[in-house]
Amino acid sequence: MTRTRKILFRALFLLAALxxxxxxxxxxxxxxxxxGDSYGWGxxxxxxxxxxxxxxxxxxxxxxVLSTLLSLVMGVAYxxxxxxxxxxxxxxxxxxxxxxxxxxxxxxxMSWTALFAGNSPINTFLRNNGLPPIDMYSMWGIIVVMGIxxxxxxxxxxxxxLRQVPVEQEWASLTAGYxxxxxxxxxxxxTVLPAIxxxxxxxxxxxxxxxxIPSFLGTPKGINVLSTYIYEKAIGFGPSSFNEAAVLSVFLxxxxxxxxxxxxxxxxxxxxxxxxxxxxxxxxVLKGWxxxxxxxxxxxxxxxxxxxxxxxxFFSSLHxxxxxxxxDFSHMSFENYQFIFTNKNMYSGFLTSLTLTLSAxxxxxxxxxxxxxxxxxFDKKATAPLELGAALTYSMPGxxxxxxxxxxxxxxxxxxxxxxxxxIAYVTRYILLLLKGSDTALLAVSPDLEEAVxxxxxxxxxxxxxxxxxxxxxxxxxxxxxxxxAAFTELTxxxxxxAANSKTVGLTIFNLQSGGDQDVAQAYSVLLxxxxxxxxxxxxxxxxxxxxxxx
Numbered sequence: 001m002t003r004t005r006k007i008l009f010r011a012l013f014l015l016a017a018l019x020x021x022x023x024x025x026x027x028x029x030x031x032x033x034x035x036g037d038s039y040g041w042g043x044x045x046x047x048x049x050x051x052x053x054x055x056x057x058x059x060x061x062x063x064x065v066l067s068t069l070l071s072l073v074m075g076v077a078y079x080x081x082x083x084x085x086x087x088x089x090x091x092x093x094x095x096x097x098x099x100x101x102x103x104x105x106x107x108x109x110m111s112w113t114a115l116f117a118g119n120s121p122i123n124t125f126l127r128n129n130g131l132p133p134i135d136m137y138s139m140w141g142i143i144v145v146m147g148i149x150x151x152x153x154x155x156x157x158x159x160x161x162l163r164q165v166p167v168e169q170e171w172a173s174l175t176a177g178y179x180x181x182x183x184x185x186x187x188x189x190x191t192v193l194p195a196i197x198x199x200x201x202x203x204x205x206x207x208x209x210x211x212x213i214p215s216f217l218g219t220p221k222g223i224n225v226l227s228t229y230i231y232e233k234a235i236g237f238g239p240s241s242f243n244e245a246a247v248l249s250v251f252l253x254x255x256x257x258x259x260x261x262x263x264x265x266x267x268x269x270x271x272x273x274x275x276x277x278x279x280x281x282x283x284x285v286l287k288g289w290x291x292x293x294x295x296x297x298x299x300x301x302x303x304x305x306x307x308x309x310x311x312x313x314f315f316s317s318l319h320x321x322x323x324x325x326x327x328d329f330s331h332m333s334f335e336n337y338q339f340i341f342t343n344k345n346m347y348s349g350f351l352t353s354l355t356l357t358l359s360a361x362x363x364x365x366x367x368x369x370x371x372x373x374x375x376x377x378f379d380k381k382a383t384a385p386l387e388l389g390a391a392l393t394y395s396m397p398g399x400x401x402x403x404x405x406x407x408x409x410x411x412x413x414x415x416x417x418x419x420x421x422x423x424i425a426y427v428t429r430y431i432l433l434l435l436k437g438s439d440t441a442l443l444a445v446s447p448d449l450e451e452a453v454x455x456x457x458x459x460x461x462x463x464x465x466x467x468x469x470x471x472x473x474x475x476x477x478x479x480x481x482x483x484x485x486a487a488f489t490e491l492t493x494x495x496x497x498x499a500a501n502s503k504t505v506g507l508t509i510f511n512l513q514s515g516g517d518q519d520v521a522q523a524y525s526v527l528l529x530x531x532x533x534x535x536x537x538x539x540x541x542x543x544x545x546x547x548x549x550x551x
Contacts, residue, residue, distance in 0.1 A: 009374065010382045019143035020428060021389025024408035027524065028400070031407050032246035043243045053248070056229040063142050063225060064207040065212065070147025071203040075154025076196060078298065083162040086282040087295040096302035099200045101152035103532060104489040105145075106212035107510055107525040111309035112136050112145050113217070114316040114522060119326050130269075141217045146210060148305055157199030161192040163278040169281065180284060180427070196267050201263045205256055208254070209397040211492045212506070216513060226252045234403055234496055246407070251422040256397055263450040280471065336523035347525070349508030356504070357487040360426035361434075361480050367427075368434035369442075369472070376442050390432040398492030401429060405497060419502045423495045430483045437479025441472035474546055481539050485532065 033039040047053050082090050100108050116134045123133035135141065167190050173183040189196070211227040219228055225247060233245035241532050247504055286294055318332040340346040375383040393401055405425045410416040415424070445468050453463050491506030498507050505528060512521035 006379050006382065009379065013371070013382050014385045017385035017389035021386075024401075024404040024428075025392070025396070028246050028249055028404040031243055032250050032406040034243060035240075040235070042239060043247045046240075047247045052224065053229070056224040056226050056248075057251075058338045059139070059214075059218075059223060060208055060225040060227075063139065063146065064204050067143045067146035067150065067207045068144065068200055068204040070152040071154050071207075072196070072200050073390075074151035075199060075203075076158055076189070077149070079155050079158040079162055080188075080284075081294065081298055083159055084282065084284040085291075085294060086285050087291060089295065089299065093298055095304065096299070096306050098152045099306050100149045102485065102493070102536060103529055104212065104506065105149055105210060106216055106491055106506060106513075107489075107529055107532040108309070108524055109145055109213050109216040110509070110513070111313040112141070113518075114308040114313040114326070117312075117316060117326065119324060120312065120321065121326070124325070137217050138220045139218075139223060140409075143213050143396070145217065146207050146213050149210075149213070150206050151420045153203045153206060154196070154199035157195050157202065158192055160278060161195035162188060163280060165191045165279075166199050167279055167281070167283065167473075184284070193290055197266045198263055200261050201266070205259045205395075208252065208255060209399075209492075211399055212510075213496065215510070221329050227397065229496060230399045230403065234399075234406075242403075242407070245403055249397075249403050251396050253400050256395065260395055265356055268503050277472065310526075313522050314526050317519060317526050319519055321519070336409050336520045337527070339520060340409065340524055340527065345503075346508065346520075348519060349503045349505050352419070352502050353488050353505040356426060360423055361483055362481065362485055363423075364431045364434040365438075365476060365480065367382050368431065369476070372435060372438040372442050373468075375439070377447070387432075387435055390428075390435055393428050394430065394432040398429070399496070400488070401425065402493045405493075421469055422494060422497045422502070422504075425497055426487050426490075429493065430487055433479050433483045434476070434485075435483075437475055438472070439481075441475035442468075444475070445471050474543075477542075478539075481535075484534070489528065489532070 019533060021050070030039075032043060033041070035042050061218070074097075076095065081512060083088060089094075104175065113136050114120070116136045118133070126133050136145075169187050169191070170183050173187050174180070178186065180340070198376055208225075209227065211231065214223065214225045215228050215231070217223075218225065224232070224449065230245050230248045230252065233241050234243075236245075238244075312326065315326050315332075317336055318334065319328070320331075320333065320335045323331045371383055402425065405421055409421050409424060416423050449467065450463060453467055489506055489512055490504070493506045494504040495510065498504055505524075509521050509524050509528070512518075512524065
């Protein structure tokens with residue numbers, strides 16, 4: 001490829017990164033300083049002088065820190081159990097740990113509100129014994145649900161690193177006279193400390209970005225965090241509502257980017273265990289009743305916090321209106337489910353999300369594969385602006401990105417107020433997953449193999465159809481699955497960007513819950529959970545089938 005063509009491609013990728021990723025964010029920053037025909041710090045001083053702003057910041061920090069501590073304890077504990085002990089049913093434990101992360105946050109929230117509803121067995125028992133009922137619509141309710149939902153982030157970061165700790169280091173510690181507990185603390189956990197810190201930072205960033213959980217549990221009691229406060233400002237009708245929302249967005253983004261900077265620093269100083277091979281041997285062998293106790297407690301706790309709330313939500317969804325007991329079988333029916341399947345406004349949310357998500361995936365694949373192919377074959381530095389821009393929009397809080405989309409794309413005709421802006425937002429938000437996936441997939445395509453096929457007389461289309469596409473398909477499907485589960489169930493972007501006639505799944509449940517139709521919202525959540533589990537099972541089946549095929 002000539003130097004001129006390389007320069008043209010670099011310019012093309014740079015312009016694409018500027019127009020798609022950077023300019024929307026700069027437009028948001030500009031709006032935060034804009035005051036009529038002039039610019040200044042007026043909106044910043046106004047917003048930070050408000051007691052409600054200070055309360056939202058305080059709530060965000062408290063909820064973020066405490067929920068992250070809960071995620072940290074759960075994630076590390078279960079990572080140690082799965083990585084090192086000889087308990088059985090590890091696959092079941094892992095599925096239960098990951099379940100609240102796979103299921104949307106608003107569904108997990110709905111299940112917990114069903115568990116501690118006024119007519120639930122737990123609160124009925126507490127009232128009958130003169131004790132105050134448990135109220136999930138509180139700070140502690142938000143902290144518990146968010147902590148459980150983000151525990152999988154810490155778990156996934158720590159698990160693989162624990163398996164890569166050299167067993168020789170443990171032997172040296174045991175030989176020196178330290179017991180297994182001290183060895184675990186001083187050798188294993190200290191060695192994987194960068195992974196623990198990394199997972200903790202990601203869990204914290206996820207908590208301050210979360211809109212669904214504080215919106216469902218906090219808004220009814222007037223508990224605002226920054227994400228819900230931005231939403232409140234953005235949908236307000238004041239003369240400076242959008243500007244104040246922009247100020248809050250800049251502040252929230254600042255917190256997120258500081259967290260990412262700390263994460264990058266920690267990863268740079270990591271121990272380099274990534275190069276070690278994972279060791280699956282059982283290092284903490286529990287005997288007799290100790291193994292059964294740890295195994296039973298680990299599974300029982302996960303069933304209690306993850307399965308029981310979902311079961312309670314299912315029983316609650318079988319009631320149309322309030323009943324004295326959630327297990328009153330005489331009042332149970334599938335009326336709420338019938339309403340969902342026969343009402344176009346209900347099932348259209350599912351169809352809208354499916355259409356938008358699949359369309360966004362197709363667009364991301366069509367962009368990512370050629371871009372990453374060009375990177376690997378012709379110019380490794382050319383795509384850097386595009387990758388950095390995609391990483392920026394993926395890592396920034398969803399509510400902030402939604403607001404940036406409004407400010408930037410509202411100047412383009414026939415975009416704002418239509419499904420197009422939501423489609424653009426999905427592509428902008430999630431294309432990083434396909435860029436990374438395509439980059440990884442194309443590494444498996446040998447340039448020598450391509451050259452041999454080319455010499456044999458095959459044309460470009462044939463080369464792609466017979467060689468490249470079959471090799472990269474599995475990795476592309478895996479990355480597409482990650483994007484599907486994230487985009488199909490998202491709420492943050494659609495809460496601000498969805499048009500009146502294009503409600504998504506998340507927004508449909510949000511509107512039902514906000515409007516007081518709790519039973520229908522729970523029925524919708526049950527159906528959504530079943531759909532997600534079917535998709536996960538199907539994906540695992542296909543991966544297992546592919547592994548068996550490849551021997």
